[in-house]
Amino acid sequence: MANGKVINTITDYMNDDTRVSPAERERINFEVALIGKKIEARERKGLSQRALAEISGVKQPAIARLESLNATPQIDTLFKVLHPLGYTIEIVPLREKPSGV
Amino acid sequence: MANGKVINTITDYMNDDTRVSPAERERINFEVALIGKKIEARERKGLSQRALAEISGVKQPAIARLESLNATPQIDTLFKVLHPLGYTIEIVPLREKPSGV
DNA sequence: GAGGATGATAACATATTCGTTATCGAAGGC
DNA sequence: GCCTTCGATAACGAATATGTTATCATCCTC
Numbered sequence A, B: 001m002a003n004g005k006v007i008n009t010i011t012d013y014m015n016d017d018t019r020v021s022p023a024e025r026e027r028i029n030f031e032v033a034l035i036g037k038k039i040e041a042r043e044r045k046g047l048s049q050r051a052l053a054e055i056s057g058v059k060q061p062a063i064a065r066l067e068s069l070n071a072t073p074q075i076d077t078l079f080k081v082l083h084p085l086g087y088t089i090e091i092v093p094l095r096e097k098p099s100g101v
Numbered sequence C: 001g002a003g004g005a006t007g008a009t010a011a012c013a014t015a016t017t018c019g020t021t022a023t024c025g026a027a028g029g030c
Numbered sequence D: 001g002c003c004t005t006c007g008a009t010a011a012c013g014a015a016t017a018t019g020t021t022a023t024c025a026t027c028c029t030c
Helices: A010-015 A022-044 A049-056 A060-067 A075-085 B010-015 B022-044 B049-056 B060-067 B075-085
Strands: A087-093 B087-093
Touching: A022 B075, A022 B087, A049 A060, A049 A075, A060 A075, A075 A087, A075 B022, A075 B075, A087 B022, B022 B060, B022 B075, B049 B060, B049 B075, B060 B075, B075 B087
Parallel strands: none
Antiparallel strands: A087 B087
16 A cells, blocks of 8 residues: 555545545545535436436436546536526635534 | 628627527526636635646646636636635526516 | 336547646836 | 736647447336
8 A cells, every 4th residue: 555554445545645635635525515416406306317418408428427427527518407407506605614524 | 691680799699599599698698707706706815827826736828718718617627726715616596587687 | 028218338539628838918116 | 128927828739528329237117
C-alpha cells in the first residue's frame, strides 16, 4: 500500500487524504448529492430514462451514464434533463459544515 | 431572411421562435444568469481571474472562456471555481415565470 | 415461458472542454 | 513613457462528454 494504511471500505479510501484530497472529496460528495437529487426527481415524476430522453433531447445512454456517475455532465446537459422534471440549477452560498461531521 | 421577419436587435433574434426555440432560449437565459452570478462572486472577493485560477486549480484561459460564455463548463469545473468563492451548485425547483414577462 | 419495458453498458465517431503556452490591447500606477 | 496587471483569445493536443446503435440481464405481466 502506498502509505501503509489498511483500506477496507470505500469510506476508508475516501477519507484517506493521501489518496483523495479534501477538495477532491468535497467535489465527489457534491456530485453524488447532486446526481442523487436528479435521479429522485426523475423517479418522482414516474419517468423512465427513455421517456426522459425523449422530452429532454438527451439520449438514454447519456442519462444512464450521468446517473451512474460515470460522467461529469456539462451544465447545459444537466439543465436539459432537469428542466422537464421541473427543476433548474442555482448558485448558492456554501453552508458551514456541521461541527460534528 | 429565412422567415421574412426583420431582425434589428439581439432581443429580436432571441425572441424569434424560428431561430431560437423556446427551450433553447430558456437554456441560454439560464446560462447567462448562472455565469453572471459566478462573475459577481469573483469580483466581490476582489480576485482576478489569475488569482482564482491559482486557488481553484482551473487555468485562467478556462475561466475566461467560461465567463465570456464561449464554453459550457462541466459541473465539476464550475464547482471548482465556485467553491473557493464560497459558493456551490444546487438543484432547485423551477419558479413560475412572472405572468407579465 | 413469451413478451415488453427497464437500466446499464459496449463500441465507435463526433463534438467540446480543458490544459498549456503565448500573446494581445486596455487600463492604471509610477 | 515604462511597467505591471487585467481580461480575452489563439493554437494545439489531450481528455472527456455526447450521439448513435446495439445488446445485455432483470423484472414484471400475461
